[in-house]
Amino acid sequence: MWVCDELHLSYEREDIGGAFGHNQSAKYLAMRPNGTVPALIDIGRTLWESNAIVCYLCESREPHDLLPENVWSIALAQQWMGWQQTILAPAFRPLFWNLIRNSPQNQDLEAVCTSRNKTEAALRILDDYLSQHRYVVGEHFSYGDSPVGVMAYRWFNLDIQRATLPSLEGWYRQLTARQAYQDNVMMTMN
Ligand SMILES: N[C@@H](CCC(=O)N[C@@H](CS)C(=O)NCC(=O)O)C(=O)O
Structure with missing residues (x-):
């Protein structure tokens, strides 16, 4: 959306x-x-x-504003989209489900802890990359930012401890300035 x-x-x-x-x-x-x-x-x-x-x-659809600019950029966008599906999302899922979707008596706190650690370790990889790049594909916002962008909102808004990941946070702040992100992603988690 x-x-x-x-x-x-x-x-x-x-x-x-x-x-x-x-x-x-x-x-x-x-x-x-x-x-x-x-x-x-x-x-x-x-x-x-x-x-x-x-x-x-x-x-x-026109305009093609969200398209990466060349074949290499398309591959990079696909790289981060695939990484979100195969590495980040599986690491993050138990944390999100236990804290947001399970009732307090059904929360598995060990799974929460493991999942938080795995998610943070994965996000360090993205943080490191973003220390050299403004967006996941160079200088411009593209579709490659969207899957990780959704997960970033959840990460930054769960009631958990987080290590300081300054480049990730700077990139996330840029997303929060986008109207469509505010309207579709920045909402009560359920
Ligand atoms: N890789 C799939 C994941 C799809 C998926 O797991 N969707 C979840 C919601 S994020 C779902 O449908 N869960 C069952 C439900 O909501 O009832 C995709 O990106 O489309």
Whole structure:
């Protein structure tokens, strides 16, 4: 939704997952067979996997402001998007679920601790990279910033201890100045 608003797209949004409870319906499973969100319908065609959706929208809609500038930059954006899915998100998930989605009596504090440590270790890698780059692809905001940007909001707004990661924090502050980020990401976590 953040990227849709960055691109000023008009769209119809249907809330399906989590508390809305529609993601195992036959209708939804016909769109996304593993029942997770999101899924996009565009010109009667269905696409799923959030990063694929983000890349498709940025490529197919004008203006192309969020596109990385060249083949190398596209590869770098893909690198950080893949890293978010395979390294950062699995490290972070137990922390988020235990603190935000589980009731206090069902919180696994050992898992919280392990997950916090793993997430911080992963974010140090990004912090180190951002000490040399303004955004994940050089000097300009691009779609490559979006998956890690969503997770950064959660990281910086959980009630946990955090090491100082100054470059990560500086990059995150730039995102918080974007209207579409404020409208779609900076909200109560649930
Ligand atoms: N790699 C997938 C992850 C999809 C995913 O795990 N989605 C979660 C929400 S972030 C989900 O649908 N969970 C089930 C639910 O919300 O009911 C993607 O980026 O699209």
